Amino acid sequence: MVLFFPYRFTPSKKGCLFIRPKGCNGFYMKTIRKVSHLKEELNRHRKDGKTIGFVPTMGALHPGHMSLLGTAKAENDLLVCSIFVNPIQFNEEGDLDAYPRPLEQDQRLLLEQGCHILFLPGEGEMYPDKPRERYDFGRLDKVMEGEYRPGHFNGVAIVVHRLLKMVAPHRAYFGEKDFQQLQVINKLVEMTGLGTRIVAVPTSREADGLARSSRNARLTPEQRKAAPLIYKVLKEAKDRYLGFTNPKQLEKWATEVISSNVHLRPQYVRVVDINSLEKIEQWTDNERCILCVAVFAGDVRLIDNMRLFNK
Numbered sequence: 001m002v003l004f005f006p007y008r009f010t011p012s013k014k015g016c017l018f019i020r021p022k023g024c025n026g027f028y029m030k031t032i033r034k035v036s037h038l039k040e041e042l043n044r045h046r047k048d049g050k051t052i053g054f055v056p057t058m059g060a061l062h063p064g065h066m067s068l069l070g071t072a073k074a075e076n077d078l079l080v081c082s083i084f085v086n087p088i089q090f091n092e093e094g095d096l097d098a099y100p101r102p103l104e105q106d107q108r109l110l111l112e113q114g115c116h117i118l119f120l121p122g123e124g125e126m127y128p129d130k131p132r133e134r135y136d137f138g139r140l141d142k143v144m145e146g147e148y149r150p151g152h153f154n155g156v157a158i159v160v161h162r163l164l165k166m167v168a169p170h171r172a173y174f175g176e177k178d179f180q181q182l183q184v185i186n187k188l189v190e191m192t193g194l195g196t197r198i199v200a201v202p203t204s205r206e207a208d209g210l211a212r213s214s215r216n217a218r219l220t221p222e223q224r225k226a227a228p229l230i231y232k233v234l235k236e237a238k239d240r241y242l243g244f245t246n247p248k249q250l251e252k253w254a255t256e257v258i259s260s261n262v263h264l265r266p267q268y269v270r271v272v273d274i275n276s277l278e279k280i281e282q283w284t285d286n287e288r289c290i291l292c293v294a295v296f297a298g299d300v301r302l303i304d305n306m307r308l309f310n311k
């Protein structure tokens, strides 16, 4: 393993890896790869009465992830993060292969954030056998992302369900940037009776409004310059949505404005009910609506959303 300065790695007898920043006495982050070790470690903390906050990720950590970790850290005694690039939620192999995996940088960021345990399972640990679970989320996972990424949410649900059973946290943190995913996970927890509270964390944005994402690094300078238009349109939609005759008119306008930039290609633009994610036909149908978009910039697919009402 390549060591990065100025952190010291101390392998333990049990296969955990402790990371300690130089000059930072007394604080370690444990990297644990085995489920059995993870459970043993967490049980000790549970017996001491500690609350556990959990942030599942696929790594390539950015300030959006840090916002989840910071919230979890503030609300719990013990902060656990997992990094696992989940192959069964990818629709295209090329996308899975291209997914960035800067592990040492992630470990440094987690340590700086005060993470206590990094759970870093291999594929054999997560999926000793071919995963075959099938979840019935009704229409929740069929609309929007579900239309264009069939099977994606079943793959997400399998990994999140397994991780929540392994970690059994008091609270688990998910970003509102992936709003449909958040609702699917809320449903998963409700359906399975897992005792974890799901906490939604607001979308973290760049200074120009672009929602932070591991995928942003793949944008060309021109695409990066164009991408903040998505947020601009979402924000304008929020400010004046009642000025449109109906949600369809707003969707049409938003699609046209985004498409007017040569670098952006909207895949869908939808005004939906915040709970059911079903399309809203009239403003009077429901006050609790959210505008969700998926937009291609080249081959990079960006998603974002905006509530059209104040919470």
Ligand code: AMP
Binding pocket: 056, 057, 058, 059, 064, 065, 067, 068, 173, 174, 175, 176, 177, 178, 201, 202, 203, 204, 205, 211, 212, 213, 214
């Ligand atoms: P990922 O590593 O992409 O699977 O994301 C892990 C978690 O971070 C998910 O709950 C995401 O919704 C959340 N997340 C990713 N980007 C952001 C962001 N810009 N703001 C808030 N949460 C985010």
